[in-house]
Amino acid sequence: EPEVTQTPSHQVTQMGQEVILRCVPISNHLYFYWYRQILGQKVEFLVSFYNNEISEKSEIFDDQFSVERPDGSNFTLKIRSTKLEDSAMYFCASSELVNQPQHFGDGTRLSIL
Amino acid sequence: AQKITQTQPGMFVQEKEAVTLDCTYDTSDPSYGLFWYKQPSSGEMIFLIYQGSYDQQNATEGRYSLNFQKARKSANLVISASQLGDSAMYFCAMREGPNTGNQFYFGTGTSLTVIP
Numbered sequence: 358e359p360e361v362t363q364t365p366s367h368q369v370t371q372m373g374q375e376v377i378l379r380c381v382p383i384s385n386h387l388y389f390y391w392y393r394q395i396l397g398q399k400v401e402f403l404v405s406f407y408n409n410e411i412s413e414k415s416e417i418f419d420d421q422f423s424v425e426r427p428d429g430s431n432f433t434l435k436i437r438s439t440k441l442e443d444s445a446m447y448f449c450a451s452s453e454l455v456n457q458p459q460h461f462g463d464g465t466r467l468s469i470l
Numbered sequence: 471a472q473k474i475t476q477t478q479p480g481m482f483v484q485e486k487e488a489v490t491l492d493c494t495y496d497t498s499d500p501s502y503g504l505f506w507y508k509q510p511s512s513g514e515m516i517f518l519i520y521q522g523s524y525d526q527q528n529a530t531e532g533r534y535s536l537n538f539q540k541a542r543k544s545a546n547l548v549i550s551a552s553q554l555g556d557s558a559m560y561f562c563a564m565r566e567g568p569n570t571g572n573q574f575y576f577g578t579g580t581s582l583t584v585i586p
Contacts, residue, residue: 390574392574392576398578399561399576399577399578399579400507400515400561400563400576401576402573402574402575402576405574413573415573446513448515450515455565456501456503456522456565457520458505458517458520459505459517460517461507461514461515461516461517462514463513463514464513464514464515466513
């Protein structure tokens, strides 16, 4: 069964550094998403992406964040000038259509030191 | 107001029994989707079941069924014949429709423990 893959599984970064989290959505899916889950808390929506542009974003997704689809398969989340509070599990997800179930990757655990 | 409310932080169920996990939602958009996800201790998010706001029948997927009561704005997950492997966090989620920006919201989750 096709699945969403995320790399790396764990990223440790110094505060103030930039980090790029990578995702390969399911190949025939058109909608891509990033979510964040701070340890012990609920999953929070960051951004959705369709047709090579952001379709929706939450208040969390400020200028520190950006997303990109650099080629036909990868979908990346860039966090500039990381802060301690950016430490979280970041999930990528994709869906065929906007009103279809989202399939999640296994997540990248980001630790900011 | 919370978009998704899960009032049960923790639940216990005997193996082979059925359990209902509660979820209520709040939206003014007539078009929305409701989802349930399972998150085991290993951390991944596993899609379980989906209900569209215009679906006439309650969704079912194997041992999972969604008790959709539109007027009450509730979308409870029913797990029948619980298994030890069902022990996990369960999140209810909603995608609002185009009238309200296609945003996604997750509840705070319910931790389910299946007792042998």
